Amino acid sequence: MSETWLIYLGFAAALLAVGLYTLLTMRNVIKLFIGFEVVSKGVSLVLLSTGFARTHILLAQSLVITFIVVEVSLVATALALIINIYRQTNSLDVRGLTKLKG
Amino acid sequence: MTGHIALLCGIVLFSILAVLAKDLIKAAISLAVASLLLGILFFLMGAPYAGVFEISVVAGLITVLFMLTIALTKTGGDVRESKAVRIAFPVFFIAFIVIDILVMASLLPKIHVLAGGTETGTFGDVLWKQRTFDLVGQLAVILAGVFAVLALFRKRDKDE
Structure with missing residues (x-):
């Protein structure tokens, strides 16, 4: 069973790599958030596959549902922030947010 | 598989x-x-x-x-991303x-693994009885999200 778990971990690492690369290199704030979503998919996969491998699927399911609820709340707030940023700067370029610099 | x-x-x-x-x-x-x-x-x-x-x-x-x-x-x-990306x-x-x-191959054997075993009860039992604290947290997060969105889209007063 642990070999199956390692396969899931490998694919979750691939999702993490894709998401992290987006967060590190992209300039469009919506793209950055898509990267965050990809990372969160990897986290959901790790949580559920660990429960699946250790036969604790019910507990893993409840944790994944909690994670999804938190994720949705975060996405709604962040997208509202992005719309406000666009209204202020008229651009989605993250480099335009230099006013946040101290 | x-x-x-x-x-x-x-x-x-x-x-x-x-x-x-x-x-x-x-x-x-x-x-x-x-x-x-x-x-x-x-x-x-x-x-x-x-x-x-x-x-x-x-x-x-x-x-x-x-x-x-x-x-x-x-x-x-139309934000232009660098071609190097x-x-x-x-x-x-x-x-x-x-x-x-490489890192996981060296770390995984050292991580203490939860004991395997069959779970008892239904999903409802696990969610409502074992994870009650998580559900309270979920409610707080949802409320925080709702208030944040309301605050971000509130109408501006004439004085502002």
């Missing part, structure tokens, strides 16, 4: 498409397809509730929110996976 691996490959492929697509609408749709495949995988792993949440909330609601944001910021969507992606991806495998 072959079906699981095919779904996992699809999830990674559509996630890469979502990240590298120039058009934001195509990126949002690719992300929704990746979520849909992840939801199907959850069903196959014996987690139907997580699958329903993944498909309805992540593939449905979050995609609608993304579409709405893209529509409201239509003219600002697409070229360097395969190198970063392969290097990350190789380093991850």
